Amino acid sequence: xxxxxxxxxxxxxxxxxxxxxxxxxxxxxxxxxxxxxxxxxxxxxxxxxxxxxxxxxxxxxxxxxxxxxxxxxxxxxxxxxxxxxxxxxxxxxxxxxxxxxxxxxxxxxxxxxxxxxxxxxxxxxxxxxxxxxxxxxxxxxxxxxxxxxxxxxxxxxxxxxxx
Numbered sequence: 571x572x573x574x575x576x577x578x579x580x581x582x583x584x585x586x587x588x589x590x591x592x593x594x595x596x597x598x599x600x601x602x603x604x605x606x607x608x609x610x611x612x613x614x615x616x617x618x619x620x621x622x623x624x625x626x627x628x629x630x631x632x633x634x635x636x637x638x639x640x641x642x643x644x645x646x647x648x649x650x651x652x653x654x655x656x657x658x659x660x661x662x663x664x665x666x667x668x669x670x671x672x673x674x675x676x677x678x679x680x681x682x683x684x685x686x687x688x689x690x691x692x693x694x695x696x697x698x699x700x701x702x703x704x705x706x707x708x709x710x711x712x713x714x715x716x717x718x719x720x721x722x723x724x725x726x727x728x729x730x731x732x733x
Contacts, residue, residue, distance in 0.1 A: 606643050606657040608731040615729040618663050621692060621721060628668060628687035632695045632712075633661035633723040639699040639708040646697070647674040654732045656697055661727040666693075675710040678702035683712035694720020 609615075623629050632646055634656040643655040646662055649672055654662045668689040675681040675697055685693050696715050699708040715723070 606641065607655050607660060609660070610729040610731045618729060619725060621724075623690055623692050624665065625690045626668075627689060628666045629692045630664045630666050630671070630673075630685070630687065630695070631661055631692065631720055631724050632656070632663075632673065632697060633720070633727050634697040634699070635659055635723045635726045636698055638701065642677075642699065642708055644697065644699065644710055645676040647676065648672070650674075654730045656730060659727045660730045661724050662730050662732060664732075673712055675712050677708060677710040679709045681710045681712045683714065685714060692717060692720070694723070696720070696723055 618631075621629070630648075632653070634644070635658070637658065640658045643657050645655050646653045648664060653664060656662065666687045668687055670684060670686050673683045673685065673695060675683075677699070679702070683695060685695070687693055694715050694717060696713050696719070698711045698713065700711065702709040
């Protein structure tokens with residue numbers, strides 16, 4: 571009888587240790603999400619957060635401000651060419667020629683979004699991650715959002731240093 575209660579106590583103590591470890595990893599992931607990708611200089615980040623737009627081109631902001639997949643970097647391509655990688659609370663920016671463009675998010679699944687950029691406008695795309703088949707490879711989703719939602723998401727994020 572004593573051995574069974576000691577065994578249950580050991581299991582309970584062990585499960586508490588595991589829970590503490592998981593909590594520490596989750597907290598650490600949330601605090602270090604931005605450091606998983608190289609960040610741009612602060613002045614450039616601040617400049618882009620004024621949301622400038624040239625009359626003959628469009629501005630594209632791709633942001634990720636979710637908490638899912640905090641330890642995961644996700645590759646983003648623009649018209650088939652690598653644009654950069656996102657992490658939690660980061661965004662990518664590119665000035666575009668007017669016209670149709672293809673954005674790809676490469677993760678457990680490859681998500682594609684076509685946009686039609688108009689001269690003198692800003693385009694905002696939110697990249698969401700959801701739990702995938704494997705915990706370290708979440709599924710990804712791209713969605714064009716309103717200017718209001720996009721600006722809010724960008725202001726909550728940091729600019730990634732781009733290629």
